Amino acid sequence: MKLKNVSKFHICGLNQEKLLNELCTNFTLFEIERVSKNDTFFECSYFDHKKIQKIIKSHRVKIESVSHSGVVPKVMQTLSSYGLMLAILVCGVLYFFQNQYVVQYQVLGTENLSKSEIVSFVKGEFSSKKSEIDTTQIENALIDHFARISFVSCIIKGQTLVLNIKEKLLPTQMYGEFPPLMAQKDGKVTKIELVSGTLRVKVGDIVRKGDVLVEPYTLDASGQLKKVEAKAEILAEVYFEGTAEHYETFVQTFRTGEKRVQSEVLLFGLSIYNFQQEVPFQRYETETEFQNLSKNLFLPFKMKKTMFYELAQETIVSKFEDVEDETVAKAKADAEQKMDSGGEVVDEFYTVRHIGGVTFVNYCIVMEESLCEQPS
Amino acid sequence: MFNFLNEIKQNLKIPQGLDLNGFNLINIAGNLLYVEGHLGLVTLSKQQISFKVRKGVIIVDGEDMILNELSDTTLKICGKIRKVEQI
Numbered sequence: 001m002k003l004k005n006v007s008k009f010h011i012c013g014l015n016q017e018k019l020l021n022e023l024c025t026n027f028t029l030f031e032i033e034r035v036s037k038n039d040t041f042f043e044c045s046y047f048d049h050k051k052i053q054k055i056i057k058s059h060r061v062k063i064e065s066v067s068h069s070g071v072v073p074k075v076m077q078t079l080s081s082y083g084l085m086l087a088i089l090v091c092g093v094l095y096f097f098q099n100q101y102v103v104q105y106q107v108l109g110t111e112n113l114s115k116s117e118i119v120s121f122v123k124g125e126f127s128s129k130k131s132e133i134d135t136t137q138i139e140n141a142l143i144d145h146f147a148r149i150s151f152v153s154c155i156i157k158g159q160t161l162v163l164n165i166k167e168k169l170l171p172t173q174m175y176g177e178f179p180p181l182m183a184q185k186d187g188k189v190t191k192i193e194l195v196s197g198t199l200r201v202k203v204g205d206i207v208r209k210g211d212v213l214v215e216p217y218t219l220d221a222s223g224q225l226k227k228v229e230a231k232a233e234i235l236a237e238v239y240f241e242g243t244a245e246h247y248e249t250f251v252q253t254f255r256t257g258e259k260r261v262q263s264e265v266l267l268f269g270l271s272i273y274n275f276q277q278e279v280p281f282q283r284y285e286t287e288t289e290f291q292n293l294s295k296n297l298f299l300p301f302k303m304k305k306t307m308f309y310e311l312a313q314e315t316i317v318s319k320f321e322d323v324e325d326e327t328v329a330k331a332k333a334d335a336e337q338k339m340d341s342g343g344e345v346v347d348e349f350y351t352v353r354h355i356g357g358v359t360f361v362n363y364c365i366v367m368e369e370s371l372c373e374q375p376s
Numbered sequence: 377m378f379n380f381l382n383e384i385k386q387n388l389k390i391p392q393g394l395d396l397n398g399f400n401l402i403n404i405a406g407n408l409l410y411v412e413g414h415l416g417l418v419t420l421s422k423q424q425i426s427f428k429v430r431k432g433v434i435i436v437d438g439e440d441m442i443l444n445e446l447s448d449t450t451l452k453i454c455g456k457i458r459k460v461e462q463i
Contacts, residue, residue, distance in 0.1 A: 028446070028447040030445050031444060033442040
């Protein structure tokens with residue numbers, strides 16, 4: 001877009017030189033181009049175009065076209081677009097009116113109080129017109145009306161009334177309903193560092209999981225009971241036990257590798273075809289599997305396959321002394337499985353018991369661990 | 377205000393009795409003709425532009441000529457200027 005404000009005329013008529021001579025006595029003309037005997041284009045300042053138009057008309061020369069370029073013509077054109085101007089005006093008026101009112105309420109920081117209750121209270125008690133809203137009044141009214149509110153701040157941001165609320169703490173939340181400190185596992189207490197509360201165990205005591213270690217209160221000099229948080233660091237030797245058994249004689253059952261298959265085709269659970277091989281085995285175990293023969297649901301044919309595996313038994317005799325290391329390792333692995341990740345291994349040992357041809361190996365790992373998890 | 381043409385008129389040794397006040401005409405590279413003191417257009421076309429001056433008419437012949445500017449006393453012609461003639 002040209003910045004210079006220019007009007008371009010296209011005139012058509014005879015004796016244009018005379019017209020141009022008259023025009024140029026009062027105005028400066030630019031880019032005068034005669035394209036044919038009767039057609040001429042010329043430019044002039046936008047601010048002169050109306051006077052020039054008048055003079056041209058008085059000479060009875062036809063104006064074919066007048067076009068304008070530059071900033072001022074564009075502005076004038078916009079201003080003369082009444083529809084657009086009306087729309088801008090209406091929008092401006094609407095914006096002005098609706099901008100005077102609060103249209104949205106935002107409540108922040110509530111946990112127990114109902115936001116809708118607060119909003120309906122504010123809507124009911126106060127005007128939504130911004131000029132009539134006193135935020136201090138709203139704050140005071142909310143504190144007076146809602147006993148659970150300890151602090152409230154109110155601001156108007158745009159067309160939103162923002163209420164930032166801090167609720168009062170309940171006595172139980174303030175002073176706490178403290179739980180006692182309980183043992184999380186079995187063990188023998190080795191070290192106690194009491195922070196607060198009343199101890200229920202001493203070093204050397206054997207405790208079971210769930211036993212109370214520290215009570216959440218203390219007794220002052222006057223014998224008054226005062227609730228406090230039970231807090232202590234209690235270490236204990238914790239035992240992790242694993243077992244393994246060994247039988248001097250036992251019967252082992254195993255598959256020989258022989259098998260028979262029986263097949264059956266089912267439709268809606270009803271057998272419509274079957275193929276059954278004879279099972280000659282004395283001992284066997286079975287496995288059954290179902291297979292869909294069709295993918296549609298109209299005729300859901302299914303194949304039921306039953307496999308018969310032949311079994312054989314063997315009596316195995318072994319001495320414990322031959323497999324002692326292996327059995328102890330099994331018991332140790334069992335104990336290690338039960339261990340927690342933390343803690344330090346203090347000791348480990350195992351015991352062997354023989355009862356009627358069966359040998360029991362108990363493997364014990366002793367670790368020093370914290371007996372209780374501290375409340376956060 | 378400094379006027380280049382007036383300076384020339386004053387500084388050149390011009391014979392006595394010559395009238396130098398009618399009009400001024402400057403042809404720049406054959407593509408632009410600047411005229412001071414015209415008294416009105418006579419003809420206007422792409423090939424010929426003529427205008428009145430004191431004691432005569434100036435005829436400018438050329439190609440694709442346009443009247444770049446036209447005011448009360450001055451005019452500028454742009455285009456290929458072949459000939460400038462006073463009659």
